[in-house]
Amino acid sequence: MTDDHDAPGTRSRGPRMARAERRSQLLAVALDLFATEGFHHVSMDDIAERAEVSKPVLYRHFPSKLDLYLAVVDEQGAQLLATVERAVAPIEAGPLARGEGRAVVAAVVEAYLGFVQVAGESSTLLFESDVTRDSQVRGRVERADAEVTRRIAEVLVTVTGRDRGDADVLAAALVATAQGAATYWLRHGGGTGVDRVVELVTSLQWRGLAGLVRPDYPYGDA
Template identity: 60%
Template sequence: MTQSEGEPVDPPRSRRMPRAARREQVLAIAQDLFASEGFHHVSMDDIADRAEVSKPVLYRHFPSKLDLYLAVVDARGAGLLAAVEIALAPVAHGPVHSGEGRKVVRALVAAYFEFVEAAGESSSLLFESDVTHDDAVRARVEQAGAEAARGIARVLVEFTGLPSPQTTLLAAALVGMAQSGATSRLRTETGLTVDDAADLVARLAWGGVAGLVHPDPET
């Protein structure tokens, strides 16, 4: 059917989506492409084609591919930090009470397993980024993990009574254990559910933490 003269023309589909919704769509598409192909093998043309928008529209949302990549990383990082904060909430602002130590370590490990299960390969954007050539970019990519480790370190002070430099190292090791275990389960046919895998790794983690607990709190 031809358009009658003077009849309003519907705008292209790419222009009908609200700006916030378009941004979220682009982020979701970019996340999938960066996770599956890597930063260096994805172009803004690829993302624009997949999102069915013009490059000028894409650049109005994100000035460069790196800006878009870091926006994706920030969104993934916010999800991880939210999960870790929930896990640490029972002891984040107070003393360690009887039974809480084991529960918090289990919750922390489970937070990583559940995050990786939900995020899939896009979790690699935080854990295994191929954009590490620049110190500032590397720090941005690793920011969520570093913030999670700092929160864990503060809680470990309560558990162990050890000084901050030692709990900082222990927190990094605990995060690494949870992160690598969750990633391994995602990519390997273990036959373990998320809960079973988190329980197994949490038992290993707690076995190490429990040996460092000072005698004051009952954990």
């Protein structure tokens, strides 16, 4: 079933698509435009033109530019969280073998580097949104960070034996460092390879974390 029927007197320029397919296409187009031009410099006309759809079709999926922007932010946040979830999974799967604790820290750092590699400048929609003065946008942007921090904090409670308050602070520091390094690499990385960035940031973070692993935790390298 397609969802691209225009109002009388209008005509879609692009091919007809199923509703879910069209929504994904519009999100991809909006992501690119918002990332390169900024929220305030992109209009719904621009998005419809790039997507080769009429404005009635665009508004059928997203009633306003803000609704579209928030959907883009939500999708980016979900992708980042899924990447981090995969990184922390080994700890929750069972006892760690020698060297695996450091590998998990590296995986979290790699998650952020991988995210900015794929998302490019669109990663700034989560890290440096130009619309965060709007409370709705700020809440959505901060939600992604909060979810990632929460997941890492849960792991830290298990590994370090610290209370949740301490774990939240440690997790926020880890996230901020990984995010900052990833953003710096995206903008100024130059000849520094991703592997080298992961190695440097992981060494910095693991040196601190290794000393916090609780004595009775079944881990041979702490």
